[in-house]
Amino acid sequence: MEYNFREIEQKWQQQWKETDAYKVDNNFDKPKYYVLDMFPYPSGAGLHVGHPLGYIASDIFSRYKRLKGFNVLHPMGFDSFGLPAEQYALETGQHPAETTKKNIATFKSQLDKIGFCYDWSREVQTSDPNYYKWTQKIFLDLFNSYFCNTCKMAKPISELVKKYETRGGSTFTADEWNSYSKARQEDILMKRRLAYSSFGEVNWCEALGTVLANDEVVNGVSERGGHPVVKKKMRQWYLRITAYADRLLEGLETVDFSESMKEMQRNWIGRSEGAEVEFHLTPGPSPTSWRGGEQPMKPAASSSGLYPKYKVNDRVQFENARINRGASTEAEALLWEQLRNNKVGYKFRRQHPVEGFIADFACLQKGLIVEADGGYHETPEQKEYDEYRTKELEAVGFKVIRFTNEEIISNVYNVCNKIKEIISNITATKHQSASPLSNSVGEGLGVRCYTTRPDTIFGVDFLVVAPEHEIVQQITTEAQKEEIEKYLAYVKSRSDRERQAEVKSITGAFTGAYAINPFNGAEIPIWISEYVLAGYGTGAIMAVPCGDERDFKFARHFNIPITNIIGEHYNGKEANPTKDAVLQNSGFLNGLLMKDAIGVAINKIEELGIGKRKVNYKMRDAGFSRQRYWGEPFPIIWKDGVATPLDESRLPLELPHVEKYGPGPEGEGPLANIEDWVNTPEGRRETSTMPGYAGSSWYFLRYMDPHNNQAFVDRKVSDYWNSVDLYIGGTEHAVGHLLYSRMWTKVLYDLGYIGFEEPFKKLLNQGMITGKSYFIHLVNCQRNNSTENVHIFCSINKGIFIDNIEINSETFHSKGSSVHFRLKNGHNVVDFKNRIIEKDLLEILGTDNLVVDEYKVLWENDLTETSERFIYCEMDIEKMSKSKFNTDNPDELVYQYGADTFRMYEMFLGPVEQSKPWDTKGIEGVHRFLRKLWRLFFDEIKGPIWTSSAPSPLERAGGEASPAELKVLHKTIKKIEDDTERFSFNTAVSTFMIAVNELADLKCNKREILEPLVVLLTPYAPHISAELWKQLGNEGSLLDAPFPKLEEKYLVESNKEYPISINGKVRSSINLSLDAKQPEVEKLVLQNEVVQKWLEGNAPKKIIYVPNKMINVVI
């Protein structure tokens, strides 16, 4: 009887299916265990060998836990919304729903062939309306919640509304709130919602009429077609994940993720504590106006004392006021669209602080303020205030004009023309003084810097401002103007990609302006440099070259004198970022340890009113809308500029069918093209869709209760299954998916839907399986000029050739980016063993002699006088991916060797967490092992040979006391249990091999030994185990068989062969009783011949005896 794996595997897979063997009940009596794989995006390419790595690991662990008596939830589903299906639709016209359905079917059949124990009755698909109904519902919950800063949790926004109605907000009273228009109230609320709408920048490609992802933009142009891409402000949805920054950080302490994974999340959140410090510019602060982008924190400036509530005197008040003034009304948005696009010819700023007021729109260059007034400006009180405001602003040299919302909405172009007219009149008149460049440099301006090291403030030698910073234009002196402009042009010419990729050289430019160190009055120069980012902190830093490496290099490069505040800790050759030095040259901080000085400095800064303590995060709110088709539609209708949620009873809001998948007008998504869908009696529907992570942020909850029509998950059910106990997936989701999912879980917890706030207890990261790519390079050669160009010509993997090759000069010359050619089926292009490249390719290459070395091919006539080019091959290890043509499809291997072999081989490759190159070389060995196992039960000719005789007390050489067969078994039980628990699946596989080898040596065919072994093997090789179990005459399911019990008594040994080392090198060995004592051991060791030889008659210095380990003789 042969091991007929094909028959066996098919039989059992069918049986499992028919008996619903993997169906999991919500049986609350049993202890639960939840094992989850990151669900795949069902790409058209199907599964490749990299996919199953994690799935096999999770499958082994699930089956193991089931044998151990747990109720194991091990579901699978599909992350089936996404761009590739949409792009495919664009190209072929096939509806994404259709391709997705097809792809999922392929995936499922491939997965089933590997024998995974998924409970398919719990399958979820994110693109299924029955699923995304709940995604939309959770979105509405996010929309209808706010983050309470006092209790640090999400609460229904209705509570906030109630509070505003009865007690008012921080900048308005209850009465005022109640008098506000609906639109204004909604604007204010929008600033607090967890899912909110706001304006944000997107990559806009005019030529394609669409918004592009970062990946799709290369060097400032679109990847497809090379069209220019610009930043465009568009209305977007966001998730207020920043509100959860601290909780996301704290939560990391409670989960079992790898340290590097936690570190990545911490870095992404990027919490830092420090201070913002204001540096005034020379020749000294002169409080005329806040013309700069960053206003100085000057003392309260309300001359009259009137209307203080509308005045903003410091940054905090200002921010609050800005928030509470509400987002732009429709009119404001309309006008802003015009102004920001330079329709009147001058730069305007929106919601800009001027002289303690917030101007709707301000043109600083011309000193013009434009206000857009809503209906409430009709009240007498408001009129009075407006007049006061106008007067104050005019007093400092601004002209103020007002338009009503109606004026703007009815004809925005008219309004623009009016502004233009007024502005042209101002030019000639008095407003010269408002032009910063003609003024004495930067008078009255200040630069706010964020620093984590306020203790080093006496060591500040210069300030560096981000080139994009608004203040740059205002502080640059005439003399430096040219240099700054030149530098700005340089920065602009550098794409983000470039800035990241290159090892940056030190660049920068001096503005000509100086600031004053508030503590010692030192005049410090202000520079700009690309190493300071506009988007982080305040966009300006105080540079302390003796303590910061980049500041140091900058100072050295531009010859800026360096102040030493840490004495001998600074050697003048490099910066020392220590916090343990005692400060010198530091005024009131002298003599303090830097660590301790941080707090002291911040206190002083706050006391002097020149800054404040500040916690900064790198993380931004998460963009939540996409101008795409294949995603969840937002259950939102815009009514008069107000986002109105659909009632839950109307969910799901199904994705309508579209005729074409191209973008809608004005960069909107394809949905905008469907007029009768977009326009409803209630208003206009939101036309963007949700991003991929919407559905994947909560899918682990739906598996628990996938058919529930009343809730996304029943509370009792989620209380039972609770967090995922083991989550397996790749590191590429380290920040994105895992952070979003953690945030959603926290929100759902806050709102009382679930009883736990971390989704995943333990995370296991599977390593990448890399593929080998073979490249053929074609090198153009010029005589006497060595090589001219190296062009990657094609990638060959597994030697198949294809025809649709287009060799054009464009692809040919794209140096560095590999041009991959698919290879025609069945044609061996490269036979690396025989080192000959096949004819087909040679014809295309126009040569007929190509000799291949394993990694390098040289054309035979190499660089002869007559050759114009030569070709060579090389191998590279890359991430396995369809686009690289280096994938291996598991189907083939499963067919050839069987699922059990495939499963064990993938595990045998190496540790799950480590990335490793894919190679099928070793699969034979694993297959041989399974056949050898089979032969313990069956002989090819004789048939069954297993026996029911009891394990013999037969003893092996060496005098072990326990029966060898039982010892093998229990040794194996122990090791398998151990290895499985610590996810060391590769060593578990070798343990099985050792066990089978040893039992074969012992000629052991005894059921009492073999049967427990079969149970042990079940998680790893379920098919063969099931078959053997059945063949042994067992009824019932092996899947729920009890896990073999370890009996330590078979492992106890009385003696051990101890290695004897002499001075740490093993020279001999000795068999000793395990309970031997030191004196006795010493005596025996000294009698040993080898030891005596090495001692040469001398007495040993010392004999180290470590029981159960070794003996070391020191001479």
Next chain:
RNA sequence: GCCCGGGUGGCGGAAUUGGUAGACGCAGCAGACUCAAAAUCUGCCAUUCGCAAGGAUGUGCUGGUUCGAUUCCAGUCCCGGGCACCA
């Protein structure tokens, strides 16, 4: 530049707490069985010197701690992955 991993035979890897480095498998070599092949089985297999016994060297490199280091410490080189130059 920064952060996180990782460097062990021809190859994938093992050594779980500082205690016999190279388990297990692949490839290779020699042999048995066979007309032959496949399958299977047996033996050898880090490098080096040696007929052998037995030495020497050896876990990227240089040092250190220790009776003893792949393991701990310091420095350094290389490879892989990530990144938002994060003040």
